[in-house]
Amino acid sequence: MAESLPLEMLTYILSFLPLSDQKEASLVSRAWYYAAQNALREINVRYNIPVSLASLPTIKSLGLRGVSCIGLTNLDGSPASHQVLQSIAYHLGPHLQSLCLGGGSPTEASFVTLILGCPALRSLDLSGCNSLFVSGTLLAQPETAQQVRQALSGLRELNLAGLRDLADLSFNRLSGCAPSLERLSLAYCHLTFELGPAWGSINPQDSSPSQLSFHNLLQFVKERAARLRALDLSGTGLPPEALQALGQVAGLQLQELSLHSCRDLSTEAVAALCRQQPGLTSLDLSGCSELADGALLAVSRGLRHLRRLSLRKLQRLTDAGCTALGGLRKLQSLDMAECCLVSGRVLAQALGSVRRAPPPLASLSLAYCSSLKVLQFPQLRQLSLSLLPALTDNGLVAVARGCPSLERLALSHCSLLSDEGWAQAASSWPRLQHLNLSSCSRLTEQTLDTIGQACKQIQMLDVAMCPGISIAAVRRFQAQLPQVICIQSRFVGGADLTLTL
Known part of the structure; x- marks a missing residue:
């Protein structure tokens, strides 16, 4: 009967299955x-392609399958790389929507050739x-720039992170x-700041x-304010x-802002930002140490x-500040790892203790936090409690009962956890797929048996530095659960072993 179903219906059904x-x-x-x-394509899988002549048949095959998201590795300025880029432009370019050249060294000519063959890039x-x-001459020729502008007319996201030679002229070109740009990353680029009232009026x-x-950059933001939605200046x-000048740009309504490791930012500047950009849905202030x-x-x-x-x-940050988090009723992901003064x-x-229902958290990281006792987040899918040396078996069982929907769990360096704790907790996590137990020194192979029986959807497991395993x-665990993709077991029993399917 399944053979008679239309391809579209089969695709829809299979999209609900694990990888x-x-x-x-x-x-x-x-x-x-x-x-x-x-x-697989519908869940936005990215295919990483090594840039070599041996990849040419694969590129042709991916083109026939209509793959729309790729990343290239080992890209340089060699003739072989140029040939591979030409092949990608021909076979994949017409339907390619996402392209990652991160860390590569293409020539300007091969880059332009590739882009001109990818008119659907987003x-x-x-x-x-x-x-x-x-x-500093990229797109300096008006004819070339006009052709590239036509090819990138639908581009929504541009990542220029870590470019030490990026300058105003090349950025502007x-x-x-990319007139439709909505998301821009300049993370870890060397920005120069000249304080003064004339910022942006150049x-x-x-x-x-x-x-x-x-x-x-400020002039760019002013010109694109109506469309720009995400900015990464980490x-x-x-x-x-500078943050205040950005926040008060007329018409700017950011949804996502990343300021990771901007160590000079003050509490007052963040408070002003919250008043200026109240529509933010994602904010990264990690490493802003002031x-x-x-x-x-x-x-x-x-x-x-x-x-x-x-x-x-x-x-x-202290517990006093954390008490205000209950007001964020739409919060889905919270990372407070390594906030050493937070309980x-x-x-x-x-x-979780407000009168209304708790926020719909799906991801929570509390690595290094102290005095963890009870977590009650039934919808939580991702949790990191690594480096909590005080986490006991009782605490693990409490977490299991309060967070039964977990799919990813990190418990590395939780040295008090034992087989007994897992014997009680594992049955609460039937959806668990990724589990990190590295450096949990009291665990033995009994825990592997428990996980194998209770967590049938497990795909990735890290038991590195677990001397009792x-x-x-x-190997028995791998044989018991053939769907497991990867087991990290470095220095288990004195060996260095990684099983990967």
């Missing part, structure tokens, strides 16, 4: 094979591709070819050919005055639509 089951289904018949491949990652910007001839200046050294409880209070009061919040490595117990109370036990 391992989709692989098994692809072996049933030719129709199921094509349906499984279509299902996302382009050039992070670390310094070879394109060393000369490239961004000018002429095109003032753009620097050798530096990437904040006033040029690691740029953004000062408080921020204190007042910043978290401002976030909880001003950003009522926030869904993702990262506050990792904020050493000045997991107080945080759990702040998020032998290589033989790892």
Whole structure:
């Protein structure tokens, strides 16, 4: 009967299966094979292609399957790389929507050839591709720039992170070819800041050919304010005055902002941002070491639509600030790892003890937090409790009962956990797929047996540095659960073993 179903219906059905089951289904018949491949594409799988002549047949095959998302590795300026890029433009280009060249070294000519063959691109990652910007002449020819502008007319996302040679002129030329841009990353680029009231009020001839200046970026934001939705300025050294200038741009309504490791930002600057950009749904302030409880209070009061919040490595945050988190009723992802003054117990109370239902958290990281007692988040799918040396078997059982929907769980370096705790907790996690137990020194092969019986959907397991688990036990576990994709077991029993299917 299944053979008579239309390909579209088979594809829809298989899209609900885990990746391992989709692989098994692809072996049933030719129709199921094509349906499984279509299902894989629908979940936005990225195919990483090594740039070598040996990849040419694979590129042709992927083109026949209509693959729309690829990344290239080992890309350089060699003739072989140029030939591979030509093949990609021909076979994959017409339907390619996402292209990652991150860390590659393409020539300007081969890059332009590739882009001209990809008229449907929505996302382009050039992070670390310094070879394109060393000369400062990329897209300097008006004819070439016009052709690239036509090819990139639908581009929505541009990643320029880590480009040490990016300057105003080259940025303006490239961004000018992407009129529909909504998401931009300049993370860890070297931005220069000249404090003054004239930020952003510059002429095109003032753009620097050798530096990437904040006033040029601000002018870009002003011009694209109506469309720009996401900005990543992590690691740029953004000062408080610059953040305020960005936040008050007329018409700018950011949804996502990442300021990771901008260590000069102040609590007052974050408070002003929350007033200026109340529509933010994602905010990353990790590593902004000057921020204190007042910043978290401002976030909880001003950003009522926030869904993702990262506050990792904020050493000045305390329990007093965390009590305000209960006001973020739409929060889905929270990262407070390595906030050493934050108590997991107080945080759990702040998020779950209000009279209304708790926020719909799906991802939570509390690594390094102390005094974790109870977590009650029935919808939580991803949880990191690594490096909690005080987490006991009783705590593990409480987490299992309070968070029964977990699919990913990290418990590395939780040295008090034992086989007894897992014997009680494992049955609460039938959906578990990724599990990290590295350096849990008291666990033995009994825990592997327990996990194998209770967690049938497990795909990835890390038991590295677990002296009580032998290589033989790892192999038995692998045989018991053939759907497991990868088992990390470095230095188990004195050996270094990684099983990967």
